[in-house]
Amino acid sequence: MSDGFRLGIFVTIIRPEEKGILAAADARGIPVQRYDDGAVTFGLERPEALPDVLLNRSVSHTRSVYATRCFAHYGVPTVNAPEVVELAGDKILATLRLAERGVPVPRTEIALDAEAAMTALDRIGYPAVLKPAVGSWGRLMAKVDTPEAAQQILEHKVALGAPIHSVFYVQEYVTKPDRDLRAFVVGSEVVAAMYRRSTEWRTNAARGAVTEAAALSPELDELARRAAEAVGGGVLAVDMLESPRGPLVLEVNPTPEFKALTGATGADIAGRIVDYAVQVGRR
């Protein structure tokens, strides 16, 4: 590509994913402008030499939200779009949206106080799952088997002090096989999918789950695409559970890792992301 098109990439660190993205851009002859999420500052005037599109790869939800807004302020399209980052990066907002769009999700209640969370847990029943609204890699999640255990976790959370720790996402524990499903959606297509198998109830690849390529049924393929579409579309990794009452969508990740998925499937996910970003930048 020699028409001066430039890709911006907003990063925390260069992981294998970002290395893949940089290599894919290089292979396509696309120059990359790198922005470090801890160093960049945004003035109100539009700076010179902006990229044609900004690919967000920051691991921080907060930084992702503000940075994509700042680039949008300069008229630079971002992948994902600021609204998508904001919504999909917050499990509460995302779950509301998925439910509004008729995407099946586990039974979930939101509570804004520890006592209210206990009431929500009673209604959901035990075992239940407590999740932070923002987070990944299965961190700070708890499967609680009894009200006593729940009470203690809620106390700990409230003691942390920050308002966000007193926002509770309470979910039914879904009886599932020893695996979940991750489908990687780029634009209107699922580009790769895998099972993540673990003896632990949290089957995140980052927690050491064993991964295996999955051939999605047309039903699951459609569900993943509908979930991505529901939060605004773009580059989104959709986590799904196979429950006794059919597939359920757990979350839709707006800045997904894909090293494990690339390894399991051999799909050129980095290349697909770069091609999609270019398409967005040329719109």
Ligand SMILES: Nc1ncnc2c1ncn2[C@@H]1O[C@H](COP(=O)(O)OP(=O)(O)O)[C@@H](O)[C@H]1O
């Ligand atoms: N309600 C649930 N029932 C059963 N397993 C769950 C439930 N919620 C999450 N899990 C397990 O925990 C993992 C992480 O949950 P997820 O909602 O995807 O959060 P994270 O953003 O931390 O990945 C899932 O991949 C799944 O294996």
Ligand SMILES: [Mg+2]
């Ligand atoms: Mg997940």
